[in-house]
Amino acid sequence: MSGHSNYEPKTGFERWLDVRLPIVRLAYDSVVDFPTPKNLNYWWTFGGILAFCLGIQIVTGVILAMHYVPHVDYAFASVERIMRDVNYGWLVRYMHANGASMFFVAVYVHIFRGLYYGSYKAPREVLWILGCVIYLLMMATAFMGYVLPWGQMSFHGAVVITNLFGALPVVGPSITTWLWGGFAVDDPTLNRFFSLHYLLPFMIAGVVILHIWALHVPGNNNPTGVNVKSKADTVPFHPYYTVKDGFAIAVFMLMFASFVFFNPNALGDAVNYVPANPLVTPAHIVPEWYFLPFYAILRAVPNKLAGVLGMFGAIAMLFVLPWLDTSKVRSMRYRPTAKLYFFIFVATCLVLGFCGGRLPDDHVIPKLTTFTLLDADLNSMVWLSRIAATYYFAYFLLILPILGLTETPLPQPESISEPVLSHSANAPAGAAASPEKRG
Amino acid sequence: MLRKGIALAALGLAIIATPAMAATTHAEPKDMHWSFEGPFGKFDQGQLQRGYKVYREVCSACHSMNLMSFRNLGQKGGPFYDEKYKNPNDNPYVKAIAKDYQVNDIDSETGDVVQRPGTSADKFPNPFPNEPAARASNGGALPPDLSDMAKARELGPRYIYSILTGYEDAGPNMTVPPGKHYNPYMPGDMGAFWKGSAATIPEGGFIAMPPPLVADKVTFDDGTKATLDQEAKDVVAFLVWASEPKMEERKSFGLAAMIYLLIFTGLLYVSYKRIWRNVSH
Amino acid sequence: MADTVVGANPDPHAAGEDPNRRDFIHIAATVAAVGAVGGLAWPFIDQMNPAGDTLALASVEFDLTKVETGQQVTIKWRGKPLFIRRRTGKEIAEAIKGDTADLRDKQTDESRHKPGKAEWLILVGTCTHLGCVPTFGGGDYGGWFCPCHGSVYDTSGRIRKGPAPKNLEVPEYTFLSDTKVKVG
Numbered sequence: 044m045s046g047h048s049n050y051e052p053k054t055g056f057e058r059w060l061d062v063r064l065p066i067v068r069l070a071y072d073s074v075v076d077f078p079t080p081k082n083l084n085y086w087w088t089f090g091g092i093l094a095f096c097l098g099i100q101i102v103t104g105v106i107l108a109m110h111y112v113p114h115v116d117y118a119f120a121s122v123e124r125i126m127r128d129v130n131y132g133w134l135v136r137y138m139h140a141n142g143a144s145m146f147f148v149a150v151y152v153h154i155f156r157g158l159y160y161g162s163y164k165a166p167r168e169v170l171w172i173l174g175c176v177i178y179l180l181m182m183a184t185a186f187m188g189y190v191l192p193w194g195q196m197s198f199h200g201a202v203v204i205t206n207l208f209g210a211l212p213v214v215g216p217s218i219t220t221w222l223w224g225g226f227a228v229d230d231p232t233l234n235r236f237f238s239l240h241y242l243l244p245f246m247i248a249g250v251v252i253l254h255i256w257a258l259h260v261p262g263n264n265n266p267t268g269v270n271v272k273s274k275a276d277t278v279p280f281h282p283y284y285t286v287k288d289g290f291a292i293a294v295f296m297l298m299f300a301s302f303v304f305f306n307p308n309a310l311g312d313a314v315n316y317v318p319a320n321p322l323v324t325p326a327h328i329v330p331e332w333y334f335l336p337f338y339a340i341l342r343a344v345p346n347k348l349a350g351v352l353g354m355f356g357a358i359a360m361l362f363v364l365p366w367l368d369t370s371k372v373r374s375m376r377y378r379p380t381a382k383l384y385f386f387i388f389v390a391t392c393l394v395l396g397f398c399g400g401r402l403p404d405d406h407v408i409p410k411l412t413t414f415t416l417l418d419a420d421l422n423s424m425v426w427l428s429r430i431a432a433t434y435y436f437a438y439f440l441l442i443l444p445i446l447g448l449t450e451t452p453l454p455q456p457e458s459i460s461e462p463v464l465s466h467s468a469n470a471p472a473g474a475a476a477s478p479e480k481r482g
Numbered sequence: 483m484l485r486k487g488i489a490l491a492a493l494g495l496a497i498i499a500t501p502a503m504a505a506t507t508h509a510e511p512k513d514m515h516w517s518f519e520g521p522f523g524k525f526d527q528g529q530l531q532r533g534y535k536v537y538r539e540v541c542s543a544c545h546s547m548n549l550m551s552f553r554n555l556g557q558k559g560g561p562f563y564d565e566k567y568k569n570p571n572d573n574p575y576v577k578a579i580a581k582d583y584q585v586n587d588i589d590s591e592t593g594d595v596v597q598r599p600g601t602s603a604d605k606f607p608n609p610f611p612n613e614p615a616a617r618a619s620n621g622g623a624l625p626p627d628l629s630d631m632a633k634a635r636e637l638g639p640r641y642i643y644s645i646l647t648g649y650e651d652a653g654p655n656m657t658v659p660p661g662k663h664y665n666p667y668m669p670g671d672m673g674a675f676w677k678g679s680a681a682t683i684p685e686g687g688f689i690a691m692p693p694p695l696v697a698d699k700v701t702f703d704d705g706t707k708a709t710l711d712q713e714a715k716d717v718v719a720f721l722v723w724a725s726e727p728k729m730e731e732r733k734s735f736g737l738a739a740m741i742y743l744l745i746f747t748g749l750l751y752v753s754y755k756r757i758w759r760n761v762s763h
Numbered sequence: 764m765a766d767t768v769v770g771a772n773p774d775p776h777a778a779g780e781d782p783n784r785r786d787f788i789h790i791a792a793t794v795a796a797v798g799a800v801g802g803l804a805w806p807f808i809d810q811m812n813p814a815g816d817t818l819a820l821a822s823v824e825f826d827l828t829k830v831e832t833g834q835q836v837t838i839k840w841r842g843k844p845l846f847i848r849r850r851t852g853k854e855i856a857e858a859i860k861g862d863t864a865d866l867r868d869k870q871t872d873e874s875r876h877k878p879g880k881a882e883w884l885i886l887v888g889t890c891t892h893l894g895c896v897p898t899f900g901g902g903d904y905g906g907w908f909c910p911c912h913g914s915v916y917d918t919s920g921r922i923r924k925g926p927a928p929k930n931l932e933v934p935e936y937t938f939l940s941d942t943k944v945k946v947g
Contacts, residue, residue: 081761106810123549123630126728128815131806133728134735278761282789286754289796293747300743304736305521308633316634316725317626326506326669460762553819571819603819739802746799749792756788 048072073259078277079284080265082459086156087263089149091288092295096146097251101244103139104188111191113237115230118193119318137307143185144310145299147333150178154361159385161373162264168365170257175361177250184243185333187236190228194315195325201228201236203328207341210351227321267459268373276459327402335399336392340435342403343428345418353432360439367439369447377453381446388438391431398428505673507685509648509666511640516719521737524730525723530561532702533720536713539700541628544620544691546608549629550724552580553602559730561720571602583607621661623690632718632725639718641667646714649693652684662688822947824939827883835899837888840946844888844896845934846907847944850918854905855881858919861904868930872919875933885946886920887934892927907931 050071052058061068110129112121125132154174157163163171190201205222209215224231262271271277278284302309310332314325330338337354344350360367375382403425406412413422420426517526534555537547555562556573567573580600585607589596600607609625610616617624632638644667652664655678664672670687673680695713702708723729813821823840825847830836835848850858858872876884890897890909901908902915904923909915914925921930936946 102807106807109811110814120549124814124816127549127554128817130809130812130814132810132814133732134806135810137732282757283761286750286757286792289792290747290750290754293743293750297740297743297747300736300739304732304739307732313634313636313638316630551816551819553815557815569818571822601824603816742795742799742802746792746795749788749795753788753792 049076073255073280074285075279075281077259077280078262078271078274079280080263080271080276080459081278081283082265082267083263083284083287084266085291086152086160087265088288088291089153089156091284092149092292093146093153094251095292095295096142096149097244097247099138099142100146101248103135103142104241104244106135107139108241111237113191113234115193115233115319118191118233122192134303137303141299141302141307141310143188144302144331144333145295146181147185149295150181151333154178155389158364158388159375159382160264160266161268161368161370161375163365164368164373165365166261167257167264170254170261171365172362173250173254173257175358177247177254178361179358180243180247180250182334184240184247185331187240187243189331190233190236191240192315193233193319195317195319195323196312196315196328198228198319198321199324199328200330201232204330205232207351207354210348212348264373265459266374266376267456268376269455269457269459272458273460329400332396332400335397336395337399339395339399339424339428340432342399343425343432357432357435360436364439364443368443369445370443370450370452371447372452372455374455377455378446378450379453380450381443384438384442384446387434391434391438394431395428395435398424398431403428505671506669506687507671507683508669508687509644509685511637511644511667512647514640514643514715514718516639516715516722518719518722518729521733523733525559525719527561527563528704528706529716529719530723532700532704532706532712533716533718533723534561535700535702536695536717537628537720540694540713541717542606542609544609544616544625545628546610546625547606547629547724548608548627550606551602552576552600552604552606554724554727555579556602557727559727560723573602576602580604621690625691628721628724630725632722634725638725639722642721643714643718645689646695646717647710656684659688662690663692665689822945824943824945827942827944832882840887840934845946846884846886846888846899846920846931848884848886848899849882850884854918857905858917861917861919861921861923864923867922867928870919870921870930875919875921875930877936877938880938883944884918884920885934885936885944887932889932890914890927891922891929891931892925897931 048068048071050061050068052061052067057067060066107125110121110125110132112118122136125136127133129135157171157174186200186204190197205219205228208222209219211218220226222232223229224235265271312329312331317325329335337357340357341350341354344353370378370381372378375385401424403423404419405424406420406422407424407427408422411422413420415421416426418425517523517529537545553570553573553576554560556567556570556576557563560570562573562575562579563570564573564575570576580602583600583604584597585600585604587596587598588594610619613624626634631642635641645665648667649663649665652658652672655676656664656672657675657677658664659675664684664686665688666684666686668687668689672683672685672687675688676683695710695717697710697713698708699713700708702712706712726732821841823838823845825836825838827847827849830847830849832849833851833854835846837844837846839845855872862871862873872881888896890911892909892912892914895909895911897907897909897914897916899907901910902924904915904917906916906918906920906923909925909927912926914927915923916927916931917923919930920933922928934946936944939945
């Protein structure tokens with residue numbers, strides 16, 4: 044979108060540097076002068092919030108690595124030493140632990156925003172796929188990071204997740220042994236997880252740069268989904284969006300701080316304060332909240348391999364989404380039917396998360412036993428997971444492809460400025476009345 | 483040898499006896515409150531001192547606290563913190579407590595294992611030399627380490643208080659195995675031990691620890707009456723402090739951080755509104 | 764958001780506003796942001812300082828009966844060697860004689876031991892040049908000799924020859940009894 048650069052070196056040094064390494068020009072073009080649609084709402088601030096989260100995780104993580112000992116005999120005690128003896132160690136560790144949750148809160152909002160406003164559609168497919176890669180890397184990083192404190196849930200979580208690979212035909216057992224570096228999750232596993240947990244965030248940072256690059260080629264999508272037509276549709280990124288993102292980050296920090304300082308263990312599992320014991324599995328083994336929907340899909344399928352495929356398939360859906368959605372209209376603001384299915388999809392993901400945190404045989408409606416269907420009572424978490432998982436896949440594989448061909452979208456505005464203009468002139472011209480309009 | 487065998491057998495039993503899908507139940511922990519709760523909550527130093535006494539005279543006979551050192555007792559916010567001694571290692575009270583214990587050391591000249599009086603830098607001594615020894619002395623059950631106990635259980639403080647004060651006689655319908663004690667707050671499955679109707683299976687489970695506290699088990703130095711309730715409340719406060727010794731520092735830091743962030747957010751909001759004032763969007 | 768003006772190039776610094784008030788809020792917000800970063804930076808820096816358990820081992824008690832006259836015992840204190848030397852009468856006399864010599868780092872022997880305890884010399888055993896550990900009894904003055912770069916110390920631990928700029932450091936210590944010292 045920005046074909047040419049408006050950067051003009053002011054000082055002699057800047058002119059000298061610009062010829063040799065135009066880094067100031069790059070920064071100026073991408074975060075100062077970058078033309079950004081002027082109608083981005085608060086849902087668009089989560090990109091900046093995510094950059095903030097990544098920064099916090101890397102800084103606190105590097106600090107924790109100064110004090111952490113990746114050895115089965117010392118890992119738990121070294122984390123406790125950080126909490127008890129290292130100056131402000133409690134702060135750094137609680138920031139890192141809660142920061143992971145905050146990171147996922149933000150990334151989920153960011154993903155759902157993209158789903159709603161059609162940010163994955165042409166010409167932003169690569170941008171979207173890079174985002175999916177970041178999400179995958181985040182999950183790998185979070186999983187390996189959770190193993191490091193070497194508590195009960197760390198250990199048995201690692202056992203369960205690494206065993207997933209055992210479901211693969213023929214190569215499965217060799218892969219698990221290779222992952223472990225032994226016959227079970229043990230010291231070699233902990234050491235390699237520590238090494239990779241340190242490495243992956245920097246790979247994430249690398250893909251984030253590509254993600255931003257891919258964003259800056261077509262420019263931002265916007266709540267109307269309509270392409271930018273003229274300069275009147277945009278404002279320069281700085282100061283308009285630096286201050287808006289800054290404000291959103293500050294609000295986000297308030298929430299973050301309320302967890303770190305006043306409820307630091309609310310999002311974690313109490314059992315992880317018990318040192319790992321390979322001989323005893325905790326009564327109720329659950330992953331951290333951000334993995335629960337996938338965990339529910341895994342358990343919804345009675346076959347091990349099929350369950351694993353279902354879980355990874357749920358993520359794979361995101362990668363191929365740009366080619367599953369057949370609608371030419373980007374924003375669901377103008378797709379009332381799709382909007383309805385979208386909100387059911389959001390609810391489905393929440394339901395899956397809820398199921399993932401319960402035992403499969405738990406009743407959905409308390410104390411009500413209905414009848415056994417196939418292998419479980421109908422009023423059980425496992426059946427609720429199955430229904431929800433079915434909708435999850437149907438949303439991608441049936442609803443979006445078919446709906447794009449059959450639905451009748453509302454008229455879209457001519458340009459970004461048009462609904463904006465009519466909105467401020469109090470002329471309720473179709474689109475401008477949409478309720479989620481903000482900011 | 484025999485003791486070891488029994489311990490190992492009990493360990494094996496414990497593993498087998500824990501099926502993955504057991505209908506585990508427990509009573510909701512008692513609704514108790516302490517001074518350290520809430521965003522402004524602080525520990526009551528007198529209570530921490532009493533709680534430490536309960537730990538030292540009762541719990542520590544079987545339970546280790548491997549993450550605690552004597553010096554921790556004298557650090558800021560601890561039971562024996564004294565403003566005169568910023569360095570907890572110099573706190574005379576802490577030194578006196580440490581000196582009461584004999585700890586193993588290596589004689590620097592002969593290399594022999596010797597016993598010397600503890601110093602404030604020493605860790606709380608472990609009542610047993612290793613895990614099998616601990617199990618052997620406790621009928622196969624391992625008394626868990628208490629350093630993190632208040633964080634390592636759901637609703638930690640309320641749970642510990644409920645266990646300590648919640649022992650019950652479940653009546654003639656229950657078969658209590660030898661060396662076990664029924665406690666409704668302990669997660670467990672009573673189905674196999676209940677002779678009454680299936681609808682009235684009591685909540686809770688068996689715990690290997692006999693009721694540890696009774697009234698006047700300890701004598702509090704500050705004259706507080708040592709009721710069961712008081713002892714339990716005090717030792718819970720001590721355990722919460724031990725699990726999270728930096729809690730007060732965290733909360734006061736957090737308060738300042740929140741106030742700062744609120745102001746910062748307000749400023750940014752006004753700045754944002756001003757910058758966007760003339761943009762229709 | 765019923766705004767009135769819609770321009771192709773919206774100007775945040777619209778006319779008709781007191782410029783001082785207009786800028787103040789942006790400056791204040793920027794300053795607050797810098798303050799937030801600074802406030803968070805301190806814990807991140809302070810975490811590298813010695814932790815509680817490290818500080819707990821910062822003082823050691825030592826039983827002096829283990830040292831024979833004319834001998835030195837080296838113990839580890841704060842990760843560094845600590846020389847505890849029980850000097851002979853001859854060594855003390857030589858050290859006092861050295862008070863009048865041309866010293867690089869002028870100190871009397873009297874000031875380098877506790878009053879009335881001339882027998883006991885307690886020093887941090889790292890050469891003040893670049894931190895090597897000097898060897899006991901070496902060099903021309905019968906004190907210590909540093910093998911790295913040839914610094915020579917006398918029986919009071921004062922620098923007499925070689926590149927080191929200062930005398931061997933006397934740590935903070937107290938006699939708890941006639942036979943027990945606490946260092947640190």
